[in-house]
Amino acid sequence: MFNWLSLITGLFYIVLGIVIIVYKFFFTLLEPAVAYPLGGLVMLYGVFRIWRAVSKIKNTGDHE
Template identity: 80%
Template sequence: MMFNWLSLITGLFYIVLGGVVIYYKFFFTVLEPTVAYAMGGLLMLYGIFRIYRAISKIKNTENEK
């Protein structure tokens, strides 16, 4: 159960990290704008995926009880 909540927090972290990469165009090195937008977008999509997966697992766990 705790893993699902940590997955939610991690998903939020990825979304914020994607926004930071897009805004500052930096991820361990200076990025070209197109690379920064692509990488930031992928990080945000992965964060959304993790949040969706965590929420579905939390709902399934509650339904089993």
């Protein structure tokens, strides 16, 4: 269950990164020089969460 929740959280981070880049807003208005790297970093973290969850799901499936 935790791994599936981690997948959903990863998708949320990717969407949040896109929102930061498009609207240049994260609790306050951001300059483009800050919004693009921050949005990219948040999306990269979302991809990492998804990758880690998928690898854990695959590993638990092999042992059963």
